[in-house]
Amino acid sequence: MRKTYRSRVRIYYDILNAVLNQGHARIAAIMRDANLPYDRLQRYLEELAEKGLLARHQDDPSLFYVTEKGLRFVEEFQRFMRLARAFGLEI
């Protein structure tokens, strides 16, 4: 089967979506749901945190949650994903 290419923004969405699906998520769950190896996921988590889309829990830093800004990104991405799919294209 042909391997499909995921754009960076699509990977951001998959990570945020994986966290959102569980409310709060640990790295192992995000790795599984977003289908990413540990080292790459670490890099993306840092990028998402820098952009203010994702944050660590103050009480338990191994837990991640999606910020308000991250929620808006997910909603916007879904809107644009529907648009791209109406054309039969992937973001």
Next chain:
Amino acid sequence: MFSFLLNVIRIDVVLELISFAICIFISLSFLRAHLRLGSSTFVLLSAGFGLMGGAMLVRALTIGAALFGFFGRDLSWSLAPYLFQVELLYSFVRLAAYLVFVLAYVLRPASRSGVQAAVVPPPLLLIYNPAFELMSVVVLAYVVIASTVNWMRTGSKGSGSVAGGFWALLASHLLFALTPLSFLLYFAGHAAQLLSLLLILWGSLEAMRG
């Protein structure tokens, strides 16, 4: 006969300007999507519709200025000898826009599944390029098939409207190519082109609404 043709061409200029406005609106919507997400898919769609719109604007303004003196008689006289070249440029830019669409479908598909007659009226020879129309049909066929397969797979209203829009665009080029059979087909081609852009615009808005 000559004044009738000029009047129809005048309507064609108006339709082309409306199509230009729709193209630019669609192109800017995709550009906004790209600026938000940084996705190459939206850059390609924005570039494709932008090229189409730009070509339409240049053509409509040049024909309007040269044949109808939109911007004064002096400009009309100086532009008239270059109508054929402008039409050629228009053809190349439109083809380039379709190739950009094909590139988008090749690079970022949602899933992988697999005679010119000699009776063309003289004024029309300046603004009619059968080779471009036939090449456009060939290039657009790929986009039409890809968007139709996508619609059959998803069954959504938005993708149906987009696929319908590309079918109408294909039909418009076929109608343009058949213009030598009847001049009305040229006018019908412009109507089909306008319909195609309205369908694509509606499909995009419908998809964004969810």
